[in-house]
Every structure is written in C-alpha cells, then in structure tokens.
Amino acid sequence: MLRIAYFGPQGTFTEQAARALAPGEDLTPYETVRLALQAVRDGAADAACVPIENSVEGVVPTTLDGLSDGDPLVATAETILPIHFSVLKRPGSGEIRTVASHPHALAQVREWLEANLPDATPVASSSTAAAAVGVVEGDFDAAVSAPVAIEHYPLEELATGVADVRDAQTRFLMVRRPGELPAPTGADRTSIVAAAVNRTGTLSDLLVELAGRGINLTRIDARPTRSNFGEYRFFIDFEGHVAEPRIIDAMTALRRRCHLRFLGSHPRADEVAATIEEGAGNQDFLDAQAWVDAVLKGEGA
Template sequence: MPQIAYLGPPGTFTEQATRLLTKGFDAELVPYETVPMALAAVRAGDVLAAGVPVENSVEGSVPATLDALTTGEPLVAVQEAVLPVQFDLLGKPGTALTEIGTVASHPHALAQVRGWLAANLPDARTQATSSTAAAAAAAAAGEFDAAISAPVALEYYPSLERLAGELADVRDAVTRFLLVRRPGVPPEPTGADRTSVCAVISDEVGTLTEMLAELSLRGINISRIESRPLRDRFGEYRFFLDFDGHVADARIGDALTALRRRCSVVRFLGSYPKADRSPASVRPSASEQAFQSAAKWLEDLRAGRLA
C-alpha cells in the first residue's frame, strides 16, 4: 500500500488535515517527527507525498515548512486544506480545573488559548512540547496534569477525557495545510487555483516593487507575501508569494517568466485548487482570450500580415 507522510505524532491537526487531503485515496498515513523529516522522506521516495502545515491565521506561517520547501531538491504542492482550529483540554478522568497545575502543548496552540488559560487556569504553569499530540501523550503518562490538544487525540489516548472543549481565543482561527510531492505535471486548472513560489531578489533599491509590479501589471491577485532570511547571506531574503491562478494560465505563465528574468532564484512551489474553491477574479485585459488575441496579433506582425 502506498504511504503518505505527515507531521506527527498521531493525534495532531496535521493528521486530521492529511486524512482530508488524501480522502478517497487508499494509502497508509505515516507520522514523522518533524516537517523536514517528512519532506526528506518524500524526496527520498520513501513516501508518495506529505501533509504539512504552512500557515495559521493567528500565529502566521510555519517557518519549518517554508525553510524545508526551499532547501534540497524541489517539491511541489498539489492540494491544500484549511481546518478550523479549536482545541480540547485533555486530562485524567474526573480532574477538576482547580486541580490542574501544569498544562502542556505546542507553542502555537498555547498562544491560541492564552486568554482562555488566563481566565480559567490562572495559576497553571504551561510547558511547550513538540506537538499537541506529544502533550497529550505526556499527560496520559502523568508528566503533566493536562494537555491542550486536537480533538482527534482522544482516539489515541483513551485514558484521557475532555475536560473542556472548543477552546480558541479567536473563534474563527484556521490553519492551512499542503499536500506536497515530488515534481510532476501539476493538477489540471479548475478556475479556482492558487500558485505558490519562492523568489530571491537582489539587495537593491526598488527590486521588491519591481517584482510585485510584474504581478500587478498582469492583474494577478497576491493573497500572501512573506519574507524569510537567507541563512548563509545576511541581509538577503527569500520572498514567499501565493497568488490566484494556475501555471497553465497565460497571465500566470507570463508573470513567472518575468520573475525568472528579474530574480536571482525562483522556485516554483506548485499550482493547486484552493481549499475554498473561490474563483479567481480576472480583469478583461488579463483573460486567456486577451492573451491569445495579443499573441496572434504579434504573430501576424512578424509574418507581415498587417490589418
């Protein structure tokens, strides 16, 4: 049976998202301790793909994922999922909130329930763990009084019970996940797609503006832009961009070639259907028909056919 990696251990939101990303595909889900390890397994051919978190609406991007996608052999995203993020407080059955002195979870999770903890467990000491599931495992082992965890963790730690549920300081918080595989033909365009790239630009005045102008001139909507420093070159940055459209679209292809001319490095990170399936808004001058008409006009000019 084919295998799909995900950021483990079992019982995390990433497992829940990877289940959704691979729904209808018969595969064994295999947990890996870190995002780099999961993506390394994809690169090595040990697994077909990996489900990894990329962005949280409260805490921002997941640096481990961004860094791992831009070092090593290329990988591309082929699908995304967006999950609402609400946590459970898990502990031994019968534990009262007043009896909880220690609470463990992943730092992102603790940050997203900071207000709830202050209001309901003001004297409890928090402890960061590598994942929400690791916190649940530690609570089951008696290392902590309680854990802030994904609801799915109860499937793996039946010795715990839900002491409080639907915890989130921001009620509509979500996390975005990607299914990543080795390069191949991208999924067919749907009209509701997202393209992700990473670009490195020179440290000169106006280069970022010029890069963004290449997208703006083609009527491309940028849904996300973020910078990460290059580890080996102080003062230089990678820019991660998500924008509406598919690499098969004329305006996207034209913009990518322009970025390739302007930037010292451009890494294509995939074109894939958006989780919410919202169609891209394309102005008439950037439509497929407009690009085809302009290309035909240029072809006629070069052939001496003037109208």
C-alpha cells in the same frame, strides 16, 4: 495505495487534514514537519501533509523553511480545517501546573489559559499530539490538543471548543516530488519562493510584475535565508495556475528578475475563483500573442 507522511504523532490536526486529502491511503506520522518532508525527498513516502498557514498565527515557519531548502517539492492539493482545541488531562489527576502544546496552538489559546488556568506554565511541544503523549507519560499535566486526540490517548477532557478567536482556520498542503501538475480549475493557487538581491526596490519590482498583470496575491511572507544576516526570501502565493497564459507571462517576467523556486499550482480549498482584471484574462494574453505572431509572419501590423 499511496504512502502519505504527515506531521504527527497520531491525533494532530495534520492527521485530520491528511485523512481529508488522501482518504483510504497509507498514513505514517513523523515527529516533525522537516522529517515528513524528508520522507518524500528520500522516496520513503509518495506525499507529505503539512500545516502551512493559520488564520490567527500566520504561517508555520518550519514548513516554509522545509519547502525552500533541500530538493524541490511542490504542493498538489490543500485543505482548510476549522481550529478549536480540547484541553486534555490524565483521568483523575489533580492540579494543572504545566500545560503543553505546539507553539502555534498555545498562541491561539493564550487568553483562555490566562482566564482558566492562570497558574499553569505553558510548555512548547513539537505538536499538539506530542503534548498529549507527554501528558500520558506524566511529563505535563495538561495538553492543548486537536479534538481527535482523545480517540488516540487515554486522557479526559478538561475543556472542549477552546479558542481565543472563533472561526480560526488552518490551511494544510499535500506536497510531492515535482511531477505532473494538477489541471487548472479557474480557482487555483500558485506558490513561489523568490530569492531577491538586497537592493532598493527589489520587492516592489517583483510585486509590480504581478500587479501589472492583474494577478491577486493571497499571501506574502519573508523568511531569512539563514546564510547572510539581513537577506530574505519572499514566499508569495497568488491566484491562478502556472499553466494559464497570464501566469506564464508573469512567471517568466519574475524569473528574469530573481531566482525562483516553484512550490506548486493546485485548486484552492475554498474554491474562490481567480479575480480577472479587464484586459488581463488568459484570452487577452493569447490574443496579444496571436497579434505578435501575425506581425512576425508579415500577416498583420
């Protein structure tokens, strides 16, 4: 049985994602994303499930930082969950003066809180489920939690289906120590971190390598390196798999330009096939290479 670390405690959205990505495996909650990733680095877990990106609030910065620092880890799978919340309170409790949740979750229910609990003070907690634990222990009056949290904690629902934006979604990754990559499917995502030097045009040079090969980006984020003020790392996700000739060509070009960290190539949860521009398919790259090989052997010109 695989040992899967996940961003807990029990009852987070991440636990739901871990169950979807690793059904029947041995799941262990960790209090923070960083600790879940560390468990994989230390060998205490075979893989970790962590949130990466929300359709309303954008990236989860602790996950980006956790993946770019420390020993390398690579994503081998992803899943996307619909996100709506339940507001939980102690049975029979009265006035709601504090409402706790993960900052990402609080940001997704700001309007609902203003309209429905205008006098409650929002309090940040380490996860949506940690907020529920805090309510059980009397630290807060209410928690904005994943709907499954009600199954784990002796709380009652004040409201369900809470979300400022309908159809919000969060994408979660399963990450492991580097090893065998999942096979390409034609609907894959590759993730890299590019540490580019601070000079005019660096980012544009990197993007041109991808755009020039017809490779479609699915996300780009910048995070400070945290060592030198004003220095950034770029987190770039694009369509395709590192085992494809067109992606190999792009990755080698990027590697010549900057320091790269590979964060994985894996099937997309939404199964959207890669956009292939005319003349930029894998066969086009193979044909071009075959032509050069023939020239080298004196068999063509």
